[in-house]
Amino acid sequence: MSKDLIKRHTSLTANIVAFCRYLRTEGFVIAAPEEADALKTIEILQPYNTPETMRLALKICLTRHIGQAERFDELYDYYWKQVQKATDSKIADQKKEKQEQKPKPKGQDAQFQSLKSWLLGEKSDEELELHTFSATETLSKKDFSTLSEEELRDMFELIQMIARRLARQQNRRFSKHKNGQLDLRRTLRQNLRRGGEIVDLMHKKQQKRRLELVLICDVSKSMELYSRFLIQFAYAFQQVFRRIETFVFSTQLTPITDILRGSDFVKSLENLSERVPHWSGGTRIGESLAHFTQEFGQKHLSSRTVVIIISDGWDTGDATHLTEAMSEIHRKAHRVIWLNPLAGNPNFEPSTAAMQAALPFVDVFAAAHNAESLRQLYRYL
DSSP, X not given: OOGGGOOOOSSHHHHHHHHHHHHHHTTOOOXXXXXXXXXXXXXXXXXXXXXXXXXXXXXXXXXXXXXXXXXXXXXXXXXXXXXXXXXXXXXXHHHHTTTTXXXXXXXXXXXXXXXXXXXXXXXXXXXXXXXXXXXXXXXXXXXXXXXXXXXXXXXXXXXXXXXHHHHHHHHTOEEEEEEEEEOHHHHHHHHGGGTTOOOOOOEEEEOOOOOEEEEEEEOSGGGHXXXXXXXXXXXXXXXXXXXXXXXXXXXXXXXXXHHHTSSOHHHHHHHHHHHOXXXXXXXXXXXXXXXXXXXXXXXXXXXXXXXXXXXXXXXXXXXXXXXXHHHHHHHHSSEEEEEEGGGGSTTOOOOSHHHHHHGGGOSEEEEOSSHHHHHGGGGTO
């Protein structure tokens, strides 16, 4: 992020959220839960707050490994210095335009002075807002089909962040353990009630999970408004998840796992266009899933497999093929999840013949119309 993009906000909460976004541009994996942890921690520590307390609290909440911890202090100092410069510049501009502007409400002046005092390391009595503030949270709730061109880049960035977080959650699931590695986050939370004094140490141990994912994505014409985002999600997810196989279909099924392993997403898209000539074609869900069970089922379906099918359920083929294929997938897999972009509409009803044929063999039926719905996948995996 260029320093020109670092701006002063009028509340400490907003500045912390903006700082989280800055860290994301520097490669940190920070989503809404980490932002909420940081804001909640600062609120709890407020009676004991000093600039150093703030730094350490954010460092604990927003870093994941020693490499990030080593970079954090430098990034922290740089960011807040740039915010302070933006603050001073704003004050100078206000003085120049004083004769042309109306007086600001006293409450706004007080809020600004509170922020400036905090930036300078002085005590602040500002009460933090703990509701979601981030602009990305607003974007995450927008339907993919309604995005403007200006929002596309931010949405792709958000999808990558969500996919990587989901994958890491699956690869690094931990549980409480007496003699495992130190759990810094739970240790901090456990000891906050004692004013931050570390008394109890909490530990964790990585769970042994051998979960395998099979992602089957509809790229037919009726899914055109959504498929580009879902392929972006599949690409980002596959970059970090250890055991995943990805397929796309419209009138036929094509495995694309090897294509999405590439490090360059644009190049991967070019390869997809060459490998998948049926992109944005008709829809034959039943025949495509039957092809999957016949050609790939023995290798990729087991009691450890979670199958995720992403489709709007519009099928021009024979529903009998779909019933038979779904029955076999459900029988062999650990869980079957069907994500439908149209389900984001509160008036949606799965009334198509294909959906009626598939639903008896679906364990989880959910929406996939925006970034927030993709984020909710953690509940089902």
